[in-house]
Amino acid sequence: MSDTALESTRRRLTAKQADTVDRLGRAAVEILTRDGFSDLTVRRVAAEAGVGAATAYTYFSSKEHLVAEVFWRKLATASPALHDSDDAAGRVIDVLRHIALLVADEPQFAGAVTSALLGSDPDVEVLRLRIGRDIHDRLVAALGPDRDPDVIESLELLYAGALVRAGMGYGSYSDIADRLEKSARLILG
Secondary structure, eight states: OOGGGGSOSSOOOOHHHHHHHHHHHHHHHHHHHHHOGGGOOHHHHHHHHTOOHHHHHHHOSSHHHHHHHHHHHHHHHSOOOOOOOSSHHHHHHHHHHHHHGGGTTOHHHHHHHHHHHTSOOHHHHHHHHHHHHHHHHHHHHHHOTTOOHHHHHHHHHHHHHHHHHHHTTSSOHHHHHHHHHHHHHHHHO
16 A cells, blocks of 8 residues: 555645554544543544644544544555465455455444544545445455456445444444445345
8 A cells, every 4th residue: 555545534644643643543542542532633643642722623623533544544554365265256355355354343433434424524525435445445356357247337336235234233343344244245146
């Protein structure tokens, strides 16, 4: 993944600024784990990270933007799913499971990601598009050259729906990963 792919949605970052953004991201996850999304604020994250609130707001327009950015960075830096299967369905299932399990060990963060990505913040919109493109590209790579665009769109809708379902508490992210497998097999035959 190139450095430009991990640039902040609001500005290009120097090494020092990138470190500040990383500290803010780690602090956000710590607060989410401890106190949940409703108690998360950019000011609180800044204080936890030892950064001025004004500085934090130069990088993140809202708590939704901050959470979406942390998720984007986690997804963008995650190694691709290992494709152990020779068939397209198996490869797609590997991709969907891999993405779903990125946040399985952090249920508070995972729920916050769902809430954040549903927000209307323009900076979140940019990240939603990046995340969607990344997932799309992973699915295309898993399906191979003879892919049907309608199948890809169905798989994207499946993943988005599963993310919302898990974020609403209708199962753990591990359970959702299992359900994604069953649903993907139905779509792919």
